[in-house]
Amino acid sequence: MKLQSYILVIFLILFFLPVPKPFAQNFTPFNKDYNKSDSKMIVRVYLTSFSQMDELKKEGVEIVSEEGTKWVDVSLNNQQLEALRKKGFRADILVTQEELRGLKFLIDPQYHTYEELTLELDSLAQLYPAIAKKESLGVSTQEQRTIWGFKISKDVNQDKDKPRVLFDGVHHACEVMGLELCLHLIKDLLDGYGSNPQITSWVDGTEIWFIPLLNPDGHSAVTNGISLYWRKNGRDIDGDNILYEYQCNDWWTCYTEGVNLNRNYDFNWSSGGSPNPWHYDYRGSAPFSESETQAIRDLALKYKFSLSITFHSYGEVVIYPWYWSGTPAPDDLSLTDIAYNLSSRMTKEIGDPYNFQLGSALSGMNTNWFYGALGDFAYTVEVLPYPQFIPPGNQIDSVYQKVKPGMLYLLERVNAPSLTGIITDSVTSELLKAEVRILELYSTQVLPRTSDSLFGRYRWLLLPGNYTLQILKDGYYTETISGLNVGSGSPTVKDASLVKFKTGDANLDRTLSVSDVVFIINYLFKGGPAPSPLYIADANCDTKVSVSDAVHLINYLFKGGPPPSC
């Protein structure tokens, strides 16, 4: 064909391509007090104490971002702004609804669609088969799009006992920059392997995981032109088979269908988000109700990442665990140290380093579950200045260059000061999944931390210092190892082998002797402390502790009777 014919064909294809339309028919507005003519704006309200958050909520303003504790962004009208200022709040206008309407544009084609991302990950995995693989982590809730994980490491097709990090993007559909940042880093690591010694050593020694696009359904609403402000996933809330219904589409606080994936994690889930299904902060009907959060959860449970970044927009700030009614996180010192290092390596558009601040523990956010349930030091990185979600595509690379040193810091830090080791059975050498405590940092605020089930490996990022390690497992004696010195360089290694309980060893001194008999008698008849666990004193294995266990022990110790054993 001649050039003109090509142009004609392309023109015809473009002309007849279906133009995606918003599906707004049959939609009864859920929030009756919403009034479009009542023009709103996004305002940053600064908090000087945590109680001010409650005061603010009483004012009836919509809270747009409550991740932070130093300030919150709220959506309100002029009257409400005046009222807040009269009450003494410092409130700066970030953007008005009129300004946002003026910004409307179709998404720049430089941003990847789901299909383009899929093809790109495919070709990268084919190009670098020894160090890269693409893996399905599950499918999206509504439209069953495959959620892609991408792993970079030496011997990529095997699970290796290496420290692991995770980067994810696009929990919130319109925060598309996270996808691009993940993809840029993927390419830099693959390109640099073998030629850049630093990258080569990271890829050799670390398992680096990416989920560039956690929310492909919501993202499709953005790339298909349904709404540039779509936030949630694609769940058909009212079950009418009309997808992506919205009340308005020019404001990220608009009421829409879907679940806010970053309120759907199972850690203080019921304390955060909104129970209102149309609300932009809707947390879902139950923790992990959405298959997107299930996909990332299952990956994290299996691989136990040490460090992770979840990308959002906007704010140019690093938010980390946590503020919980005045009680800092048990790992506050090292969490803060890493937050400082991360933020100081990332550069804002105006040239300053990123800010960093604590996030609230009281919400089912990704970082709260990753840290609180797994002990992964998880950081929310809000890229882009206010109030940007989707800057022109030619800015993607410059945003990446400004954020990249922070991303690389994860790879550096995960191989630096920490305590790590493998836990085994002292007799069989079987790898054990056991609870690991560092007594100086112990707190019931977080769930018990365990070694992983793949390698019996625990890893704990720490500041240099002296620590006491304790390892606990049902049926085994607790091991306590004190005076462990963590230096400023590479990880300190402390393996541990656990010894199984000896039945009858009521006082837990690891030998059977007359003192165990005395311990049982004291417990039964003189109000002495109970054996812990009780079953260890059950010498005759009759499922209760009684005087017959003391007799069994005496028979064994002095009269050649059978040993206690269950």
Ligand SMILES: [Zn+2]
């Ligand atoms: Zn977000």
